[in-house]
Amino acid sequence: MASVSPSQALLLAMILFALGLAGVLARRNLVFLLMSIEIMLNAAGLAFVVAGSRWHQPDGQILFILVLTLAASEVAVGLALILRIHQRNASLDADAAAKLKG
């Protein structure tokens, strides 16, 4: 049985990362920006796992776990900040939060 070729899996990671980047560039809603960042982090983790499975080493999955902790803490702080911005501006527009002076 033929196994999955790493180049195709890396291509999938690249497509997912490009989609997340397009989402960050195209959307103005802060929740969608955070979701797109999650997609990009997930694609980076996928690339790590692909590399780890190519050489049959556990390092890829370990780096995926580290990316996972980074994504979890990032989303916690990011969502709290979104709630603050929504409370202050009554809007989720990223441009409405351009002035950070408190």
Add this chain to the structure above:
Amino acid sequence: MNAAFYLAAAVAVTATVLTITRTSAVHALLYLVVSLLAVAVVFYVLGAPFAAALEVIVYAGAIIVLFVFVVMMLNLGEAAAAEERRWIAPRYWIGPAALSALLAAELCYLYVSGAAQPSGGAVRPTVVGAALFGPYLLAVELASMLLLAGLVGAYHIGRHLFADGAARAGPDGPRGE
């Protein structure tokens, strides 16, 4: 094995495209869950079952629940309730449900046919755990510090949020009831 990978990859790309093109955050979250589940199947096919389990538990579980909570807190009031009633219409959840059913059928097929193991052999969770608490012990400690920093930061930001909200919502009664 290759067919399983292609199917999961197609589902992941489709769900991600639909995620970044939705106008409603809840619909986008539904597709984001499907995308993360599809990536978990890709991990499984690639021979990383531990990463696949973590993807389902932490990403599609915990992180999406955080998103859902925040979207719930942002959409308060009568207009949001009316929107909620409209969202229960089948045409909003039929897309994610169909993609999830596709993934479930693929997983059942992999399980029944015994084709789940890649030819090169999977990297078992025991190997990952041994490396995690062997040479990567310092990285694990740093990750725990990162999580603690995220916890303290989120609490610090959210504490002021609720203090201000309670003070402002005083005469109108508590919000979000």
